Amino acid sequence: KGWFEEAGLNIELVDTNSDYWGSLQDTIDGKIDVSNFSLFDLMQFNTAGADLVMVINSDSSTGSEAIIVRPAIATIEDLKGKTIGVDSGTYLEYILDIVLKRNELMLGDVTQVKVAGEKAVEEIKNGKLDAIIIWEPIVSEAVEQWNGRKLFDTSEIPGISPSGHTFRRSFIKERPGDVQAYVNVWHKTTQFIKEHPSAIIAGIYDVTPTEVQAFARLSQILDIRENITSFSYGAGFESLHGTARQVNNFLIEQGRINKPLDSTAFIDASFIRAL
Helix, strand or coil: CCHHHHCCCCCCCCCCHHHHHHHHHHHHCCCCCEEEEEHHHHHHHHHCCCCEEEEEEEEEECCCEEEEECCCCCCHHHHCCCEEEECCCCHHHHHHHHHHHHCCCCHHHCEEEECCHHHHHHHHHCCCCCEEEEECCHHHHHHHHHCCEEEEEHHHCCCCCEEEEEEEHHHHHHCHHHHHHHHHHHHHHHHHHHHCCCHHHHHHHCCCHHHHHHHHCCEEECCHHHHHHHCCCCCCCCCHHHHHHHHHHHHHHCCCCCCCCCHHHCECCHHHHHC
């Protein structure tokens, strides 16, 4: 709609669907200036030496990740002793850990098999897995091809996996005005989406608005009001800082860090508050 140009920004959109993980590394390496990181991935990359900062909480998973199981498995407790496919070392393993703990199980109570997300359906076909945790649209493919069923999805724990627009700290320091202009355009965009849901996306992908709305329900697009809440301090998943504390606990338990990361160092509310 020309809003970036109006804001004085020369933006090039990069399609990252073909290599999502590679695009995150490209952001760290400076080949991409801003990307949408899950909070978990941001923190994990920062433990490895990156210096990333989230300035917008763009969306929160409300069903886009799910645990799919064989028909015989009826409850989370039934996963004890079972084999679960998971892209270990990613936010999917963290979600699995939270879900198991809420049902009085631990990661050690299940057998994890590392499964790359894009190849999950192939792994399902080999018959060696009892369950898998994965994201849409692979969730739907797994249900269809495996005759599986959804045992859990992220709509059951709001805020468990937030994502946000993330810059390198060096970019923010060098070009704070451009970052603020970018945030301003984001705000204008979320207002437009609320007023015209799915209108543009349906045309781009040649699908119906109904299909777009059904898919969009799996990941809630957050607006300025919801960002003010999520950037505030709190202990629960409604706060980015509260979610960061849960991620810290997981990383410490897994031996990936020996002390918590300071969430105030990589969650920057100043641009949201400037709106």
